Amino acid sequence: MLKGMIRGVVVMLLISLALGVVHDKDLVWKQEKDRVTGLPGLTFDVNFSHYSGYVRVNENPGRFLFYWFFEAVEDPSSNPLVLWLQGELFSRTWVFLHRIREAVEIGPFHINADGKTLYLNPYSWNQVANIIFLESPVGTGFSYSRSPSDVEENGDERTAKDSLAFLLEWFERFPQYKGREFYITGESYAGHYIPQLSQAIDSDLMKLEDIVLNVDRSVMQVGNALTDDFNDHKGVREYLWSNGFISDQTYKLYKIFCSEDSFLQRSENCKKISDVVQNELGKVDIYSIFTPYCTSTTTDISFASNSPQRKFGQINETYDPCSKNYAAAYFNVPEVQKALHVDPEAAPHKWEICNRLIFNTWKDSASSVLDIYLELIRGGLRIWIYSGDADTVIPVTSTRCNIDTLNLPIASPWHPWSMDGQVGGWNQEYRGLNFVTIRGAGHMVPQTRPKEALVLFKSFLSGTPLPTMPTLADTDV
Template sequence: MARPTVFLIQIFAIFGFLHLGFGAPISLENPLLRQELDKVGELPGQNFVVNFTHYSGYVTVNEDSGRALFYWFFEAVEDSSDKPLVLWLNGGPGCSSIAFGEAIEIGPLLINADGKSLRWNPYSWNEVANVLFLDSPVGVGFSYSNTSSDLMNNGDKRTAEDSLVFLLKWLERFPQFKGRDFYITGESYGGHYIPQLSQAIVRNNLLSKEKSINLKGYMVGNALFDDHYDHVGVFEFLWSTGLISDQTFKQLNQVCANQSFVHPSESCDEVLEMVDKEIGNIDPYSIFTPPCSDLSSNRLRSRMHRIGRVGERYDPCTEKHAVAYFNLPEVQQALHVDPKYAPSKWDTCSDFVNLNWKDSAGSVLDIYRELIQAGLRIWVFSGDTDSILPITSTRYSIDALNLPVIGHWRAWYDNDQVGGWIQEYEGLNLVSVRGAGHEVPLHKPKQALQLIKAFLAGNALPALQLHSDT
């Protein structure tokens, strides 16, 4: 028997139940009904057909305050039932995973320069996995709360707690993914979100004595690890690439080295103003590519507080295109955004969330130590032209873990070209991506797809690909 159309489901949903053929009514808690309601059809500006199903909607993570997180989920292009589940998280704090991860980086539907139409991404990560994008915490993207004070009390701890509740409830809605191999990926301030959520999952599994979230590992790029080591690495990168003076380099180390990345002191802000003047009008997220002229008024000082704005090699204005597209009423309707809770103006990042961020861990290195002991597969990758969270910061933080080296530093290859370099440690792999900025999949989409393939398979990136004449 054919399932009812979405139109009929929406009509019956008003009454809180639905009859599928004969038998007892099925409530809105029925996962098949919930999935059907969340299914996305053809989107505005989409002039091509996709051969996979995707869904978007809300999951309430706190009934008392009415906190609800917005998601967008894409089944794998082929053999969805045999592919792992991958969650992608952007950072900020306060930036949308849908705005960046889906619409600009690894999603199958990318936004064109007109801000009204879409194009297919041949390097989408749903080529190799079922991919879930989450706007977290509340106040980010289309995620909302009925309690206004919630938006002033976001922080690392509650973000991890709410994201765990989201995953548990999302798996109730999509029970076919319960027990499926699960991985978390993302970038930037996701360097906090991802290990913190992974830790929450591991501990919850131990307490509940079941693995409905079958976490196998995580991979994070250009990540925030440790305030001290990250700052020292940033200053060294800025100085070694000739972007700042010797005097400013010394001041940064004296004044800012032990400051919070999210809430630095006024004296550190003053030094960052000098940095901003010295480096000039470049994109610090990708120092060798032209900036978007529309965004050139953003200053480095504010950018370092919000670790997540995007810069793109061939089109540095992609953020502007996302803002135009997701503010279209017909797009919001197609994505099941409730008009009651839609922001008056959707934006890629929320300055309000960022400025009111409560708790930001000074370091997540202890979490890495715990999760390495738990046996998770952990990869850290870094675009090597990013000055916001550069590879120097990542290497200082990883060095502080004092992990035994089990594989020598070597180049890895994309066909016959060096894609980057890799160092294997006991419990962790460090991978650099040559010529990529802060958002690796944006600048190097083909290499990023190669990276996720190797990570999910647990394979080494190729040392060299030899070609034979045929």
């Protein structure tokens, strides 16, 4: 390991000097301090570098955001830089998911069902881009504040400010990525984080003048995203009712009691009818309605050897509903935390899937970010919105209601796109926005349809249309 670290320092120094961006040993040391030189359970060689550690985003009381950065497999010096953000829904309330779990889902490593070993993800997004996974807001994952009570002051506004501060500091630590095409992507509650951060960047371009935001191509991509409380509620009830998941009476009561409610703050009547909805749905995976439900209720991976879910963990193209259990087991291994440079004194001693304290104390959540979308589109930013059509949390109907509210001119007709000779989903372009659905995908599209998600991601980065297939009119019937 020591030889590998020394070799890494030498290689980084030579590359940096050749590029003319790193001239002092302190900067090289800061990068090398974050280099991950080995991971427990990693039994295969990788041909890319990855880094993890902390970036301080304010002085008082001192908030530190944790990140995990993967360089592109090929040509990291010219491939774009992508920031992945994630927020998550759990049951009928918002919670905040630990982002490094996502790093082992769209990133190069997947966790086996034993919760101890890793295998290579054939559909990793770092095949075509350099990717930063950021644990924000403070209190999620291994991100922390020196004042514990500071975690109770989170909200949309502070999250955007802290994420912008992270970017400014991160680019100072990795200046070789300045001037790179820069994209922001993510899903779920990132439907707030991404446009709000994009707006913050757009209003602070003087500080970010070295970051290229190429407005002639896509710079922002969001999936199954919370966007507008009214439209999102409307889309949920329409999806549940039209698919036969809830009764006519419950559909009508849901419409009466929940239409005006926020996803974060619900009235008592809305909570009661939401319980009825849950009972009528039964024990299903609300994130992926047509796939098996995880029967395990524990994060202890001792169940893995005899659980009926174990067979999913080894099949790369099949959604495993218990994957969160494997992540919880893996990231609680002390050797894993040490390898990722987690500060045992500052970070939580136990890694958990979600932090309910953040949800319970969240200070501000915009009821709608549609106004930000219009502002960004008018400013020249091109946006992609995608939606898995097997999600009941923020279903495709919610996304379509939101897009319809934007009232954008249509640039191309609704049409299917192709995946291995089959319909991968459907696509419609508007002026300033491209809308894509992924057939059979759940709330976490890259997890439930990884191959299709990679095709979508490649098209998003290149700014090229998704592959099309012949329609019935083009074929003999």
